Amino acid sequence: xxxxxxxxxxxxxxxxxxxxxxxxxxxxxxxxxxxxxxxxxxxxxxxxxxxxxxxxxxxxxxxxxxxxxxxxxxxxxxxxxxxxxxxxxxxxxxxxxxxxxxxxxxxxxxxxxxxxxxxxxxxxxxxxxxxxxxxxxxxxxxxxxxxxxxxxxxxxxxxxxxxxxxxxxxxxxxxxxxxxxxxxxxxxxxxxxxxxxxxxxxxxxxxxxxxxxxxxxxxxxxxxxxxxxxxxxxxxxxxxxxxxxxxxxxxxxxxxxxxxxxxxxxxxxxxxxxxxxxxxxxxxxxxxxxxxxxxxxxxxxxxxxxxxxxxxxxxxxxxxxxxxxxxxxxxxxxxxxxxxxxxxxxxxxxxxxxxxxxxxxxxxxxxxxxxxxxxxxxxxxxxxxxxxxxxxxxxxxxxxxxxxxxxxxxxxxxxxxxxxxxxxxxxxxxxxxxxxxxxxxxxxxxxxxxxxxxxxxxxxxxxxxxxxxxxxxxx
Amino acid sequence: xxxxxxxxxxxxxxxxxxxxxxxxxxxxxxxxxxxxxxxxxxxxxxxxxxxxxxxxxxxxxxxxxxxxxxxxxxxxxxxxxxxxxxxxxxxxxxxxxxxxxxxxxxxxxxxxxxxxxxxxxxxxxxxxxxxxxxxxxxxxxxxxxxxxxxxxxxxxxxxxxxxxxxxxxxxxxxxxxxxxxxxxxxxxxxxxxxxxxxxxxxxxxxxxxxxxxxxxxxxxxxxxxxxxxxxxxxxx
Numbered sequence: 001x002x003x004x005x006x007x008x009x010x011x012x013x014x015x016x017x018x019x020x021x022x023x024x025x026x027x028x029x030x031x032x033x034x035x036x037x038x039x040x041x042x043x044x045x046x047x048x049x050x051x052x053x054x055x056x057x058x059x060x061x062x063x064x065x066x067x068x069x070x071x072x073x074x075x076x077x078x079x080x081x082x083x084x085x086x087x088x089x090x091x092x093x094x095x096x097x098x099x100x101x102x103x104x105x106x107x108x109x110x111x112x113x114x115x116x117x118x119x120x121x122x123x124x125x126x127x128x129x130x131x132x133x134x135x136x137x138x139x140x141x142x143x144x145x146x147x148x149x150x151x152x153x154x155x156x157x158x159x160x161x162x163x164x165x166x167x168x169x170x171x172x173x174x175x176x177x178x179x180x181x182x183x184x185x186x187x188x189x190x191x192x193x194x195x196x197x198x199x200x201x202x203x204x205x206x207x208x209x210x211x212x213x214x215x216x217x218x219x220x221x222x223x224x225x226x227x228x229x230x231x232x233x234x235x236x237x238x239x240x241x242x243x244x245x246x247x248x249x250x251x252x253x254x255x256x257x258x259x260x261x262x263x264x265x266x267x268x269x270x271x272x273x274x275x276x277x278x279x280x281x282x283x284x285x286x287x288x289x290x291x292x293x294x295x296x297x298x299x300x301x302x303x304x305x306x307x308x309x310x311x312x313x314x315x316x317x318x319x320x321x322x323x324x325x326x327x328x329x330x331x332x333x334x335x336x337x338x339x340x341x342x343x344x345x346x347x348x349x350x351x352x353x354x355x356x357x358x359x360x361x362x363x364x365x366x367x368x369x370x371x372x373x374x375x376x377x378x379x380x381x382x383x384x385x386x387x388x389x390x391x392x393x394x395x396x397x398x399x400x401x402x403x404x405x406x407x408x409x410x411x412x413x414x415x416x417x418x419x420x421x422x423x424x425x426x427x428x429x430x431x432x433x434x435x436x437x438x439x440x441x442x443x444x445x446x447x448x449x450x451x452x453x454x455x456x457x458x459x460x461x462x463x464x465x466x467x468x469x470x471x472x473x474x475x
Numbered sequence: 476x477x478x479x480x481x482x483x484x485x486x487x488x489x490x491x492x493x494x495x496x497x498x499x500x501x502x503x504x505x506x507x508x509x510x511x512x513x514x515x516x517x518x519x520x521x522x523x524x525x526x527x528x529x530x531x532x533x534x535x536x537x538x539x540x541x542x543x544x545x546x547x548x549x550x551x552x553x554x555x556x557x558x559x560x561x562x563x564x565x566x567x568x569x570x571x572x573x574x575x576x577x578x579x580x581x582x583x584x585x586x587x588x589x590x591x592x593x594x595x596x597x598x599x600x601x602x603x604x605x606x607x608x609x610x611x612x613x614x615x616x617x618x619x620x621x622x623x624x625x626x627x628x629x630x631x632x633x634x635x636x637x638x639x640x641x642x643x644x645x646x647x648x649x650x651x652x653x654x655x656x657x658x659x660x661x662x663x664x665x666x667x668x669x670x671x672x673x674x675x676x677x678x679x680x681x682x683x684x685x686x687x688x689x690x691x692x693x694x695x696x697x698x699x700x701x702x703x704x705x706x707x708x709x710x711x
Contacts (some may be wrong), residue, residue: 052625052655093626094573137575137600179578183585185535231578238672239530240582319625422532 003203005262006210010388012381013284020277020377021354022310023347026284029219029266031165035085035124037268038286038311042343044336045087045128045271045288045314046074048329051321055095060102064109070320071110073330075117075125081337084344085124087166087288087312088114089271090159097132097155098148104158111163128221129164130270131155133172143173143201143461153208160216167213168221168270173201174256175227176457182232185245185426187401187433191252192448194228195397196441198256200462206263213264222269222285223260225253230272230298233371237299242426244408244419247370248434251383251404254278255396261285271314274302277375281384286311293335296328301369308361309377313340366417370408373417379407394441398434405431478506479515484700486519486547487526489539494547499554508555516547520589522700528674531704534582541589562593564684565615569597569606570653571630576623579653582673583619590677592617603630603637610638610647617680621653628655632664648683652676 013026025038037043048070055063071088078086090110096103107129117123134148135141142149156167174197181189202223213220224230232246253275260269267285269276271294276287290297291306294316300306307313315332323331347354358377365372373379383403390396408427411417419427438444449466459466478501485493494516501511523540526532566587570580577599584594595613597605610618618638622628631651638644650668651661661669667683670676680686 050626052628054629055626093624094575095626134575139598139600179581182578183534183581184538185533235534235578240534240673242533242535245535426533426535 003200003207003263005203005259006264007262008391009258009262009282010391012281012384012388014281014381017378017381018351018355020281020309020381021347021351021358022308022343023354025267025280025286025311027266027286029268029286031126031219032217033118033124033126035126040347041084042310042340043085043087043312044078044083044333044340045089045312046329046333046336047089047091047271047315047317048074048332049091049093049317049319051319055093055102063096063102063106066320067106067109068113070327070329071113073327074333075113075123077326077330077333078125078337079117079121079123081334083123083337083340085126086333086337087126087128087268089128089130089168089314090164091130091317092132092155094132094134094137097134098137098151100151100155100158103131103155104162107159107164108162115163126165127163128166128168129156129159130168130170131159133170133227136172136175140176140455140457141461142458144204153212156209156212157216160212160218164218166219166221166268167209168223169205169209170224170226170270170272171201171205172227173205173462174198177452178228179231180453182235182241182245182249185241185430187245187248187252187430188437188444189448189452190228190249191394191397191401191434191437192441192444194225194252194256195394196445196464197462198225198228198253199259199393199397202256202259203263206260206265210264220260220265222265222267222273222279223257224270224273225250225257225275226270226272228256229253229274233274233300233302234298236371237301242423243301244370244423244427245430247374247408248401248404248430250275250371251278251374252397252401254282254384254387254400255393258282259393268312271312272316274306274371274375277309277377277380278384278387280309280311281380282388288312288314290314290316293332293339296332300371302365302372302375304361305365305372305375307339307343308358308375309380313343368418370411370417370419370423373411374404374407379411383407395439398437398439401430401434405434479510479518480697480699482511482515482547483519483522483697484703486516486540486544487522487700487704489536489543491543491546494543495550498547498550502551502554508551511551512548516544516551517591518697519700520544522697524590524674524677526701526704531701534585534673537589538585541585563591563686564617564680565593565595565613566617566619566680567595567597567606567609567613567615568619568621569601570599570621570623571627571634572600572602573630574622574624574627575599576621576653579623579673580621583621583652583670583676586673586677587619587680590681592677592680603634606634607637607641607643610643611641615647616684618647618649619676619680620649620651622651622656623654625655628653628660631656631666635665648680650676650679650683
């Protein structure tokens with residue numbers, strides 16, 4: 001079954017570099033309580049998780065206590081620091097998604113406390129609910145049927161009913177193939193995973209999520225290529241794979257993440273999607289980003305540049321452990337508030353100051369890492385401008401990779417990007433791999449069938465027929 | 476550089492054509508097939524492993540070299556009916572119950588296989604009893620567990636307890652790794668070792684099984700090759 005996009009993006013929402021700045025999105029999102037995301041203020045988004053513990057029926061009292069403690073501390077700190085508003089993300093763990101009643105209960109604990117602070121102290125806040133994409137627990141996973149899938153949708157619906165404002169998820173369709181592509185640095189497989197499998201899964205999932213948002217009057221926020229681009233980022237950070245591969249792969253995630261907007265998502269998208277600036281440039285939707293203040297969750301070379309066009313600034317996730325100052329979620333709430341306060345203060349002095357701040361954030365990182373370079377606002381606009389010319393998601397994915405290779409080569413040649421020899425070698429290899437990809441996805445699918453382990457995933461879950469693909473090529 | 480050195484260099488370069496050509500030439504000139512494997516092919520791979528541990532190359536380079544090495548070994552076996560390389564040990568590997576992260580675990584599996592171990596990968600979301608059963612059936616000397624979530628790390632402890640309850644604790648070394656664990660945690664739950672990345676997992680397994688560097692003559696990496704490689708890179 002084909003899940004047709006409800007929107008297409010054939011031109012950029014942001015056409016000028018001077019209009020590409022943090023805090024302001026062409027299509028801001030207004031929440032029920034009046035908070036406007038992308039309307040001029042960068043808001044902090046705090047995400048937190050449990051300390052090491054098992055989640056089951058017997059530990060649920062402790063789980064409730066932990067979440068109560070975390071949200072209480074966070075809201076109190078936000079109030080004391082006069083935050084203009086905050087977003088709280090509840091990223092559910094596998095057990096609290098598989099058992100929707102637990103996820104919903106935690107959601108209600110958080111939302112009730114947030115309502116209380118809004119009512120008593122005027123602290124505005126929004127709750128983002130992010131169920132875990134538990135489909136991959138079963139291997140090979142069923143992507144479009146089964147209890148695991150239904151639990152995700154039930155969790156969305158029930159959490160929205162108890163007050164969750166924004167719906168988001170990190171979908172994993174195509175990860176089965178993409179993981180292998182990463183380890184072997186095979187951009188052909190990565191492009192197939194993203195441009196064919198990922199896009200199809202996104203369209204399927206987001207058609208349902210957008211429906212739920214309509215029924216529950218909640219905001220269909222967005223998705224992220226976390227399982228793809230961020231896995232590459234983490235592997236590059238450990239020197240396992242070249243940073244240029246992670247950079248090219250990141251740009252190749254753009255058409256996949258864009259698919260949720262084509263199905264009706266409106267933003268703010270998920271914080272860990274470092275492809276967010278491309279989403280903002282193309283769709284005009286506000287974006288959530290994470291960088292230096294997410295070092296509690298993972299390291300990256302994108303600490304400053306990630307903030308340069310953000311509308312929401314996040315910490316990714318932090319465990320509820322005690323630090324010298326306070327529990328970690330409280331400490332991170334404070335850090336995010338100060339980060340946002342500085343951004344907003346610069347912008348309050350005038351657009352030229354916001355642009356100067358943007359450029360400082362971008363330029364301080366972009367020379368040192370190819371993953372940062374491809375997030376430079378001018379590079380984002382240049383590549384995005386070419387991508388919107390492609391209507392076909394697979395062709396766009398291939399083109400995204402080719403444009404990223406070209407941009408990195410150009411940047412290195414111009415002395416705007418420092419690339420060690422071992423990285424340059426791989427950039428050439430990736431470029432050759434991209435050149436060898438046909439424009440027809442069916443041809444690539446036929447080629448890859450010989451080298452893909454088809455026992456690890458189910459082509460039929462993506463409407464792919466193994467024999468049909470062979471027949472196409474034979475014909 | 477002698478012919479064995481040339482062969483090792485071709486492994487480092489990931490140059491399959493050169494490897495096959497050199498293997499053929501060596502064997503036609505009467506070289507000992509076992510020496511071709513252990514000194515030329517495995518020796519080259521040890522240099523690759525060394526360079527990877529120093530972060531001079533990527534896992535993708537290692538995988539390419541490993542594939543080329545395998546082609547070389549296959550050719551030796553076809554030409555001489557040489558015996559297969561004996562594994563250094565058997566490892567049962569998996570991500571613990573409740574956890575579906577597998578890329579780190581997969582990297583450990585790749586590095587262990589390249590390092591000469593026979594790996595039985597049970598996948599993700601593995602129940603403690605599945606680990607117990609596999610260790611018993613495979614007669615594994617090492618059990619390697621991974622966890623990325625703070626809510627699943629305790630299943631490592633549960634698995635260790637299940638191994639103890641099955642009376643197998645003295646027969647198997649247990650190692651752990653993953654984002655959510657640490658050396659301290661490994662000590663706390665009674666694991667034998669902790670590895671923070673894939674390449675150090677190989678050293679850890681060797682150490683636990685008291686295996687010295689191989690390559691036929693306890694050679695270790697050929698530093699001439701490593702140095703040459705470094706020189707070439709800096710010239711680029």
